[in-house]
Each structure stands twice: as structure tokens, then as C-alpha cells.
Amino acid sequence: MSVAAPAPAASADPPSEEPVTTPGHRPREWPTHLTFAVVALAFGVYVTSGLWSDPYTHVLADNVGDQAFFEWLMGYGYYTVTQGADPFFTHLLNAPNGVNLAANTSITVYTVLFSPLTHLAGPQISFVTVLTLNLAGSAFAWYLFLRRWLVRNAGAAAVAGLFCGFAPGFISHANGHLNWTAGWVAPVVIWQVLRLRQPGRWLRNGIVLGVLLAIGFSIAAEGLFFTALASGVFVLVWSIAKPVRAEAREALPTVLRALGVTAVVAGTFLGYPLYMHFAGPQTFSGTGFNQRYFVEDAAAYLSFPNRSLAGWLGWHADLAPNRTEETSFLGVPLVALLVFSFFLIRRRSDPGRRATLRAVGVVGVVFFLLSLGPRLNWNKHEHDDIPLPYAALVHLPLFDSALPMRFALVVVGVFGILLALLIDQLLTRRRPSNRIGVLHTALASAVVVSLLPIVPLPLRIQLRAPEPSFIADGTWKKYVPAGGTMSALPFAANVTADGQRWQSYTMARGGRQFRIPDGYFLGPQSNDEQGRKKEGRIGAPPKATDWLFLRAAWYGYVANVNNGDRAQARADFGYWGLDAVFLLPEITGSDHQTLNRSALETTARALLGEPEVTDGGVLVWRIRRGVDPVDR
Structure with a gap:
């Protein structure tokens, strides 16, 4: 083992050529x-x-979801520093259960060290x-x-x-x-x-x-x-x-x-x-x-x-x-x-x-x-x-x-x-x-x-939906109370990362935040009554309503929405504590997959009724829990 500290000859094994130096003078x-x-x-x-x-x-282009997750962590780093939040657990993702960030790749040192840059840029x-x-x-x-x-x-x-x-x-x-x-x-x-x-x-x-x-x-x-x-x-x-x-x-x-x-x-x-x-x-x-x-x-x-x-x-x-x-x-x-x-x-x-x-x-x-x-x-x-x-x-x-x-x-x-x-x-x-x-x-x-x-080539890239003014200028605050929950459509997942990105950008700016259901993270399948660990999975176990939206966006499938779907949505919205959902004019797919926005909007209108339209063409549906979505 080559070592600089004094060592027996057997392990010193110096390289084949010593640098030429003047006595008492080390080379620069x-x-x-x-x-x-x-x-x-x-x-x-x-x-x-x-x-x-x-x-x-x-x-x-080859991993939209992971980039969104690590950008979320950078935003959460600024939130941690300024709000004194727990760097190893958050309730901002996966409402209402939260996410164990210590069991994920939380890169805490990076998120804290780069929090000034995250806030400024x-x-x-x-x-x-x-x-x-x-x-x-x-x-x-x-x-x-x-x-x-x-x-x-x-x-x-x-x-x-x-x-x-x-x-x-x-x-x-x-x-x-x-x-x-x-x-x-x-x-x-x-x-x-x-x-x-x-x-x-x-x-x-x-x-x-x-x-x-x-x-x-x-x-x-x-x-x-x-x-x-x-x-x-x-x-x-x-x-x-x-x-x-x-x-x-x-x-x-x-x-x-x-x-x-x-x-x-x-x-x-x-x-x-x-x-x-x-x-x-x-x-x-x-x-x-x-x-x-x-x-x-x-x-x-x-x-x-x-x-x-x-x-x-x-x-x-x-x-x-x-x-x-x-x-x-x-x-x-x-x-x-x-x-x-x-x-x-x-x-x-x-x-x-x-x-x-x-x-x-x-x-x-x-x-x-x-x-x-x-x-x-x-x-x-x-x-x-x-x-x-x-x-x-x-x-x-x-x-x-x-x-x-x-x-x-x-x-x-x-x-x-x-x-x-x-x-x-x-x-x-x-x-x-x-x-x-x-x-x-x-x-x-x-x-x-x-x-x-x-010899490597540059990483592949693709375009993604730019941050909407609905998020950037804080318009979303009109629809979500303090500590409330909101989601983009489709709900955030590894293959539909926009919703998690929007949250990370608001965290980086500071001020009032919103929670989101689902998200891209590693978590348990579920926990039984005895609290024994379950096998891990990617993201939250899907419910019928978020799957309805994901299926429309990913496969272009428009379901024949009925009263049973609306009743299930009412129950799911209550579980998440959801206050509003919104749909942007442009949504980002993952890994070269184009999402079907038209099918998503058709499904949302059938389930939730007519939306409010904000500046920039963002469609927003307020959720009044306990009320059938279509009756609003």
C-alpha cells in the first residue's frame, strides 16, 4: 500500500520515479x-x-421523474432551513401520511448548502x-x-x-x-x-x-x-x-x-x-x-x-x-x-x-x-x-x-x-x-x-412545461387555505412529475405552502394494525380517482364517468384533504412519453363539472369535501 507516512519497506512500494526536488524544497x-x-x-x-x-x-429526457424528485429535495432544503422543518420527514408530500425522507435519498447536506442558490435561482x-x-x-x-x-x-x-x-x-x-x-x-x-x-x-x-x-x-x-x-x-x-x-x-x-x-x-x-x-x-x-x-x-x-x-x-x-x-x-x-x-x-x-x-x-x-x-x-x-x-x-x-x-x-x-x-x-x-x-x-x-x-456524449434533454404564472405569482393561494392540499392533474408520480415540480418551486420562494397527495418517492405498500413493515413501493398506493386521471393522461382513455365514480372521488378527496385541483394548458410526459391533455380535461369535466379559468388558461376546480363533485 503506497503511503506517505513512514512505513516498513514491504508496504512502501513507491512509484517507479521520484520527483526531482531541491533539498528542503517540495515541488509546487x-x-x-x-x-x-x-x-x-x-x-x-x-x-x-x-x-x-x-x-x-x-x-x-431519460429520467424526468428523478430530476423532479431531486429538484423537489432542493426546494425542500430551503424550506427546511427557513421554516425549521424536519429534514428527514415531511407531510408536504403524500398527504395525509407524509414521506420518510431518511428512507429515501434526501441529499440533506446538498439541499442545505445550496439553499441560497435554490432561493435565488x-x-x-x-x-x-x-x-x-x-x-x-x-x-x-x-x-x-x-x-x-x-x-x-x-x-x-x-x-x-x-x-x-x-x-x-x-x-x-x-x-x-x-x-x-x-x-x-x-x-x-x-x-x-x-x-x-x-x-x-x-x-x-x-x-x-x-x-x-x-x-x-x-x-x-x-x-x-x-x-x-x-x-x-x-x-x-x-x-x-x-x-x-x-x-x-x-x-x-x-x-x-x-x-x-x-x-x-x-x-x-x-x-x-x-x-x-x-x-x-x-x-x-x-x-x-x-x-x-x-x-x-x-x-x-x-x-x-x-x-x-x-x-x-x-x-x-x-x-x-x-x-x-x-x-x-x-x-x-x-x-x-x-x-x-x-x-x-x-x-x-x-x-x-x-x-x-x-x-x-x-x-x-x-x-x-x-x-x-x-x-x-x-x-x-x-x-x-x-x-x-x-x-x-x-x-x-x-x-x-x-x-x-x-x-x-x-x-x-x-x-x-x-x-x-x-x-x-x-x-x-x-x-x-x-x-x-x-x-x-x-x-x-x-x-x-x-x-x-x-468517451461520453452530452445527456439527452427534452422540453418540459414551463412554470405557470398560476404558481409563480401565487394565484394558487386563492384556492387553498393555509396548510391545505392541492394537486395538479394528473396527480404527481414518477411518470407525471409536474405537480411535484410546482410544489418545489413554491418551497424555494418561501412563504405559505400547500401539500400534495401522491408524489414520486419510496414508501410502504401500507402499514398493518400492528405497525409491521410492508414491502416498499414507488409512490403512494393508487386510489381509484388518481388512477382515473393517470389513465386518461397516460393512455388517452376516457372513462364513462358515473355516480359511483363521483362517490368514490368524494371519498378520495376527503382522505387526501384536497381543496383544489388544476390543469395547465401544457403538461409534461416522462421519458419520451407525451401525455394526452385532451382526454385528461374531458375526464376532469365529466367528474368535477365546469372549472374556473384563470389567467394563462389554467383550469381550476375547487373541492368542497362532503359534496358530490358534479353538484358544485
């Missing part, structure tokens, strides 16, 4: 770091350029800003980590850092996931884990790691779980290697003391969030996603992603559940190159570096197998007769809430480490023999050939 590295930071930021802006071109009317700007900084920051964090712990050549760390930050899996998750694009959490946490062994600094290092774990949990809890698991596997495998066994035994007391401090600090910060996550109201088991469906197809590792140069040329493969979950897609050239390079680098390394490589390799294999899920899938075919390790883990705590295919993102980090080591050797070895020179030339060419096909 900040210009190099700053240059790479600018490059990484420029690359992040390039990937998100479609949103930046018009953030108020452009939306990620809107959740749309905060969303694209965080997304861009996540991608660039991930590349920069990996660059610094690799430069500090594994390689001295800045070029090697830079190429590998860009790979880790903008790998196909993270570009795929850039379609709406502010949690998974926070790939910087892994290198930052691992950096601090490696520092736990420093003699005499167990207290400081334990405190720092505890704070980092609290931050990581609030931003990317699932990613932090993967990082902790990978760190544990690495440390265990590295510690039992014969060349470093004595060193690991000597460092063990210091590490244990530091971990004790970490547990106290992290427990102090995370006590309430963890309680809410596992035992608070509206908790659930699982995620609502099928763990046999959201698995990595083994053939996907050898394929190219959709949003890449190779995909642009038509070489991509349709092997992911959706375009947001292309978590591997590294391509045959890169996989073959890095597997070969692993054995080549290991053969050239000293015993200490071999111990590190062995541990890194085991992490890669373990997470590759976990990503395949409980059964082997190859080229869209599930082999029921080939169970895999995840089958034994699927019901365990934490594993039951993870999607197996996302374990592939750890393999990206492993490949980034191998890529950095390979390029470092290619750039630092001097005057190779003719035979070795030919091999180096071939390897250098293979690096270029392997990386070019997965």
Missing part, C-alpha cells in the same frame, strides 16, 4: 491540480450542456449545478487519491481520474441521480480509511472519518455502504498477505482506536437519521424495485453504452433495464486490457505492491459477482439453474435495499486504479529494450483504443 503541485480541476469542470459542463442551455424548460439551477459539480468533483477526487496513494505521474492520475468520474455507469446515473453521481464520496472516504494506521493520530483521523461518514450517508447512503464494504474486503485481504502481515498486526491497535472514535462521532451525527431510516414512520423493507430484474447482465461489461462515441456509431447494446442503469458497459477492449494489465503489473511489482494489487483484484471480483444478482444473466437470458452469491444475501439488512447491478460502480473504481498503474508504468519507465519498447507501444495504443469508444 497546485498548478497541476488547478489545471486538472478546470479540465474536469469543463468536461462536466460538456456532459450537462443540454440542461445548462435552458435549465428552466429543459429536462433530462430556483431548484432547476441548483440541480444542474450539483450534477455538474458531482461529475467534475468525482474525477478530481479520484485524481488526487491516485496521485497521493498510487502514482506519481500526474498524467496517469489525470486519465484515470477522468475515467472514474465520467465512466459509463456514472454518465448513465447522471440522468437524474444526484446521489449516485457523487462518486467523490468513495475516494475521499477510502483516503481517510488508509490514514487510520498513522501512529499517534488515531483521535484526529477517527473524528475526520466519522464526519465524512455522516456527510456521505446524507448524500449517498447506498454508495457509502458499497464503499464501506469494498474497504472492508480490501483491508482484510491486504492484511493477511504474507509480505505485510506483520505490518498489519502492528497497525491494528491504532486502527481499532480510530474506528472506535469514528463510531462515536458518526453515531452522534447519524443517530436520528438512522432511527428514522430503519424505524421511523412510513419506513419499509426493500426498495420497491425487483432485485432479480435490476441486475447486471454479464454481457453488459463487454458492451458499449448508449451515450458514448461507440453508441453514437450504433455499437451500443440494449442490456440494461433502462438508460439510467447502464452501470458497467466498459467494452471488450478495456476489460481485456485491464485484466491483462493486472497480471503484467503484478509480475513487475515488489511484494508490498503485490499485496495491494491482490486486494484490489479481490474487491473487483467480489463486486463483479455481486453486481450479477442472485441468478446469472447473459445477453438478456436469465439462467435459473446458476445461482450466484447474491442469492444468499438478498434478504439480509442493507443488501435487501440495494439494487445488485449498482455494485458494478465499484468495479469502475477498481478499473480506474489499474488504469492509473498501467499508464504510470508506461510514462515513467526509461529506455526500455526493443522487445519491451514494442510491448509498451502496444499497450499505449491499447489504452487509447479502449478509452475512445466510451
